[in-house]
Amino acid sequence: MTNAPTTHETPAPTADKATRPGExxxxxxxxxxxxxxxxxxxxxxxxxVLFVHGYPDDHSxxxxxxxxxxxxxxxxxxDVRGTGASGQPAKRGGYAMSQLRDDLATVISLTSPDSPVHLVAHDWGSIQSWAAVSDSAFANKLASFTSVSGPGLDMAGAWLRRGHRHPRKFARQLVDSWYIVAFQLPFLPELLVRRGVVEKMVSRSENIGVPTDRQIPSGRRSRRDAINGIGLYRANFRHLLTPRPTRAVCPVQVLAPTDxxxxxxxxxxxAxxxxxxxxxxxxxxxxxxVVEQNPTLITTLVTEFISTITQQDEDSR
Known part of the structure; x- marks a missing residue:
């Protein structure tokens, strides 16, 4: 599925970097x-454990x-392509789900070549990870998957097609997803990023339910990353319109924040x-x-899930 990854080494990681992420x-x-x-x-x-971030964040x-x-x-x-210290593709097709899936395979092959990884992902990191989790080529690469706030596009598309079975849920999700359609327009989304509108929208959503004295100010994310990330929506919208969901190749945990x-x-x-x-x-x-605001909860749920899956696999041998 992928070619052997090429690496450019910097000093090997050490345990004391756990609380001092850097270069x-x-x-x-x-x-x-x-x-x-x-x-x-x-x-x-x-x-x-491999963590994949979403839009418009980077690994931090x-x-x-x-x-x-x-x-x-x-x-x-x-850093997903187009964000942080990673490079960016020259064309929209560089953000296609197949390429994002190949990126994930490259990282896994490089960092855990002999053992499957426990994948944990948020938002668009989760959306792209579902493409790998639903690909038989990853059956020996993934031990488990925890998805936070990021349904697979094909699964979501299939769920939306069944909207007549749950009209109120369907209508609510359409309202919450208005920006996905807006991001398909030419020029306007980039303009909204440059004017700070997208960052303000993100700031409002990340401060829902947060006390006033603990709210996070807007303007801390990269506009370059936000503009590049629009390509994710444009290159993959078709998965919602013509969904072709396939089965997961590993155990999955889904975390759905109530706000x-x-x-x-x-x-x-x-879905x-x-x-x-x-x-x-x-x-x-x-x-x-929630992954940034309540890391203790996320860590507890992830580690408990990994422990449960590991024990079940050992018992089945």
Whole structure:
């Protein structure tokens, strides 16, 4: 599925980086030549947990969770193409789901070549990860998958097609997803980013339910990343219109924040059910950015799920 990844090494990761994320550990060349910035923490002899971020974040959204997990796992994360220290493709097709899936394979092959990884992803990181989780080529690469606020597009499209069975849920999700359609327009989304409108929208959604004295100010994300990330929506919209969902190749845990302004709980919890054999679901307190705001909750649920899956697999042998 992918060519052997090319790497450009920087000093090997050490355990004390677990609470001091900094420069990339190394870079890998994606199959189309885009450079991917990879970050590693903890003991590489331990089971690998791979975190994938969403839009319009970079890998740093996972820093609070990394600080809690790197003592027990080999932790890996990376800047998705077009964000952070990673390069960006020249054309829209560079953000297609197939390429994002290949990027994930490249990172896994480089950082955990001999053992499957526990994949944990948020928002668009989760959306693109579903493409791998539903691909038989990843059957030996993935031990488990925890999805936070990011349903697979094909699964979501199938769920939306069944909207007549749940009209109120369907209508609510359409209202919450208005920006997906807006991002298909030429020029306007980029203009909204440059005018700060998208960042203000993100700021409002990440402060839902947050006390006034703890709210996070807008303007902390990169406008370059936000503009590049629009390509994710444009290159992959067709998956919602003509969904072709396939079955998951590993156990899946879905976490659906109850105050998520972008993904409703019904969509998050119901869409995967027909396509996952070993599925664990939780509606959890928090908004769309719960991974950053409540890292203890996310860490607890992820580690418990990994422990349960590991024990079940051992018992079945």
């Amino acid at each position: 990339p550990t190394r870079f890998a060349d994606a199959t189309d030549g885009v450079k991917l910035a990879i970050y590693e923490y903890g003991d590489s002899d331990r089971p690998t 959204v996972w820093e609070p969770v990394i600080a809690l997990t790197a003592g027990d796992f080999h932790v890996v994360t990376y 998520d302004a972008h993904v409703t709980v019904p969509l998050g919890l119901e 995967p059910k027909p396509f996952v054999d070993r599925l664990c679901t939780h509606a959890i307190p928090g908004n769309h950015w």
